[in-house]
Amino acid sequence: MRKGFVSILLGVLIGVSIAYFTLDYNGWTFMYPGPDGEAVRTIHELDVDLLLDGTLIVVGVSAFIYTIWTMIEKGKRNREVQ
Numbered sequence: 001m002r003k004g005f006v007s008i009l010l011g012v013l014i015g016v017s018i019a020y021f022t023l024d025y026n027g028w029t030f031m032y033p034g035p036d037g038e039a040v041r042t043i044h045e046l047d048v049d050l051l052l053d054g055t056l057i058v059v060g061v062s063a064f065i066y067t068i069w070t071m072i073e074k075g076k077r078n079r080e081v082q
Contacts, residue, residue, distance in 0.1 A: 003069055011062025018061070019054035026050070 027047045034040040 007066040008062050015058030015061040019057045
């Protein structure tokens with residue numbers, strides 16, 4: 001339980017950091033001009049690719065940490081048995 005929680009927490013922290021520094025935000029901005037040319041309404045749209053790629057990075061880093069942690073524990077257990 002602790003191993004899963006810690007790997008998810010570290011995966012979120014490291015994955016968000018990686019996504020922040022490596023992925024570009026390409027959100028769209030729509031401006032609706034009024035009669036005198038000023039922006040009456042502005043709509044900001046989210047970049048779905050950024051959200052999906054960031055989520056995949058977080059899941060991948062979490063799985064990587066969990067796998068490495070499991071391999072280290074198995075190695076320690078095998079050394080104790082021998």
